[in-house]
Amino acid sequence: MLTLDRVPTWSIILLAAAWLALAALTRWLTTGTPRDGDLFTGVVYRFVQVYARVMHGISRGRVDRAHVPSAGPLIVVCNHTAGVDPLLAQAVVTPEIRWMMARDMMLPACERVWAWLAIIGVDAKARADTRSLREAIRHVETGGVLGIFPEGGIERPPGRLRAFMPGAGLVIAKTGAPVLPVFITGTPQAPEAWQSLWRSSRASITLGPIMRFDRRAKPEAIVGELRAWFLATSGWPDEPPPA
Secondary structure (H helix, E strand, O other): OOOHHHOOHHHHHHHHHHHHHHHHHHHHHHOOOOOOOOHHHHHHHHHHHHHHHHHHOOOHHHOOOOOOOOOOOEEEEEOOOOOOHHHHHHHHOOOOEEEEEEHHHOOHHHHHHHHHHOOEEEOOOOOOOHHHHHHHHHHHHOOOEEEEOOOOOOOOOOOOOOOOOHHHHHHHHHHOOOEEEEEEEOOOOOOOHHHHHHOOOOOEEEEOOOEOOOOOOOHHHHHHHHHHHHHHHHOOOOOOOOO
């Protein structure tokens, strides 16, 4: 029978070090992530952070996160430069962002991914997709964090904001939730949105101050004020590209 006095000291030290390293890794993967305690989500989240840093130069430590709440309700409003935008935004925002996404961009092959992320599909061609709007409002009112791309599509050509759709303003007015504007620039340009996922870049993210709007404000006025912030932050001309 093997006893501790017969085990080499270096083996005990090595095992203890391995146990401590495993404990530290597990803690890192399950603490301070969108779903605390969920190992799988933690692994995915940390992978996204490493990916954002290695592929796109986005380091959470270099982004001013003073304006980021630790939990919802919150609405994240982001300009849309490439298909990689949701990953970059989530890499620097700890609360889990539930994104609204145009249904025609939701590849059928990724159906399980959309379901796991609880993506809210939006019919971009409809004048008002009431089902998705109700789901978005319900998510925020129950304390969730919602991500919206008010431009409704990717900025083409780059460096010019598209017009903001009033649907984003409607969700903001109905919930009265605080709004975190997120400006992204420098992402890779690609013919298809998903192609930006494996093209490297040196992107940058600016997390604006929290904005609050009166519930009685008109959706058009809300998105107008938001768009003004993005124009001021970017320095881009106020000339929306043709639809």
